Amino acid sequence: MRIIVHRDKCQGHARCWAHAPDVFKLDDEGYILPGDIEVAERDELLATRGARSCPERALEIDRAFDALLDRFLFNQACGGFNT
Amino acid sequence: MVRDFSLFTSPGMGPTPDGDPHAAVACAHDALPIFYSPNNTRDGRGTWVITRAKDQRRVLHDTATFSSHRSIFASALGENWPMIPLELDPPAHGVFRSLLNPLLSPKRVMVLEPAIRERAIVLIDGISAASTSCDVMKDFAFPFAVSIFLHFLGLPDERLDTFVGWGKDLLHGEGVKRTAAARTIVAFIDDLAAERRKEPTDDFMTFVVEAKVDGRPLTDEEVRGIGVLVFVAGLDTVATAIGFDLAYLARNPKDQQLLRREPDRIGLAAEELLRAYSTVQMIRVAKKDIDFEGAPIRKGDYISCATMIANRDPAEFENPNTIDLAREDNRHTAFAYGPHRCLGSHLARREIVIALEEWLSRIPDFRIKEDTVPITYGGHVFGIENLILDWS
Ligand code: SF4
Numbered sequence: 001m002r003i004i005v006h007r008d009k010c011q012g013h014a015r016c017w018a019h020a021p022d023v024f025k026l027d028d029e030g031y032i033l034p035g036d037i038e039v040a041e042r043d044e045l046l047a048t049r050g051a052r053s054c055p056e057r058a059l060e061i062d063r064a065f066d067a068l069l070d071r072f073l074f075n076q077a078c079g080g081f082n083t
Numbered sequence: 084m085v086r087d088f089s090l091f092t093s094p095g096m097g098p099t100p101d102g103d104p105h106a107a108v109a110c111a112h113d114a115l116p117i118f119y120s121p122n123n124t125r126d127g128r129g130t131w132v133i134t135r136a137k138d139q140r141r142v143l144h145d146t147a148t149f150s151s152h153r154s155i156f157a158s159a160l161g162e163n164w165p166m167i168p169l170e171l172d173p174p175a176h177g178v179f180r181s182l183l184n185p186l187l188s189p190k191r192v193m194v195l196e197p198a199i200r201e202r203a204i205v206l207i208d209g210i211s212a213a214s215t216s217c218d219v220m221k222d223f224a225f226p227f228a229v230s231i232f233l234h235f236l237g238l239p240d241e242r243l244d245t246f247v248g249w250g251k252d253l254l255h256g257e258g259v260k261r262t263a264a265a266r267t268i269v270a271f272i273d274d275l276a277a278e279r280r281k282e283p284t285d286d287f288m289t290f291v292v293e294a295k296v297d298g299r300p301l302t303d304e305e306v307r308g309i310g311v312l313v314f315v316a317g318l319d320t321v322a323t324a325i326g327f328d329l330a331y332l333a334r335n336p337k338d339q340q341l342l343r344r345e346p347d348r349i350g351l352a353a354e355e356l357l358r359a360y361s362t363v364q365m366i367r368v369a370k371k372d373i374d375f376e377g378a379p380i381r382k383g384d385y386i387s388c389a390t391m392i393a394n395r396d397p398a399e400f401e402n403p404n405t406i407d408l409a410r411e412d413n414r415h416t417a418f419a420y421g422p423h424r425c426l427g428s429h430l431a432r433r434e435i436v437i438a439l440e441e442w443l444s445r446i447p448d449f450r451i452k453e454d455t456v457p458i459t460y461g462g463h464v465f466g467i468e469n470l471i472l473d474w475s
Pocket of ligand 1: 009010011012013014015016017024030031032053054055056057058059
């Protein structure tokens, strides 16, 4: 799973960090660091909760990316990129 | 588009025995998404009232159209200076925000946590050693919240009662009392700033008088604007939240039991209680004429974004009037929204959670004492005046 960070929307509520401090990193002022986040499978539940608690909707859960990844891995397993 | 509605004068907004002011304002959702309320500020001015959470977000985010400078404190004195950073608009707002954010960031609050917990424990142990009943507001919530914030400011505890008194007069007193309190607080902050200039220590006021923005020191008016805001903001918001939360748990033994059994749930539960019992109304001033969802807002008009209304919006929260301590995806806006998100929110949250944790772990099953009635009120900051709990 990937989380798209809209840094310009973040207002430092730190709700994401409260749910998953290992996933969401804050700067010294308490705002989220810029850059999208790859979430390891074991962190997915907490990361999802964190993203869904953001009052500013600054965190977008990218499911399309999951589907893409699935397809890629599947195709790899089949020995290539044939669609 | 005009509606007889006011956070100050509607039924249930004055001191009300066994009142539920939050439920009383939730009825705003039966009406239009925006309406005009002719008497909806302390000083009797009208405001547009925005009822939907999504529209409030639009207003609070659009700082180009909706200014937050309304000089709420200074105007009580017939003056005009902003409380900082609350009443500054971007970009000046951001400069002061960056200066102050690190002092109240989530990481900084983690450092303060042991002192906060210690304070809660001392107070609660004192209460339980003395009796099996107490007035939570007077004996715990106010002394706890106010002493933490005095500690933060670097002020001694002995003046706690004086400060609480000033806060009460300022936020809930009428006319003369209110002006006198405002004057007292300004004089106090000015004196404190002057003292710290002469003799720096390592407290908040010293930080402010020594700070620089845009490469220059702060002006006296800026120092005052910051000092007054921090002083006023800490006086009754957290205490009030703790009061509403403990009142809820006293009336709902099942939820009380749940949190006793599984204290890990307190953090999430506190968020739901913040949603259901939000206490402040944000007001913005229109900088230009704008048509908003069919309402003709004119330059200079006041627009009210009351957190207690947004947080009970059925379009935003399933069953908004039901308190569900396990509610997830709780994007409530008790600490407002947008660039002016409450600077002290991280400290406030920790105080509330710690207060509930320590209260539940030290005080056995409690209920509202028979033949006593909590008195609630609406207004500038929703509150609860007395809460006599009994665990005999
Ligand atoms: S919850 Fe949203 S606003 Fe808050 S720190 Fe995280 S990204 Fe920023």
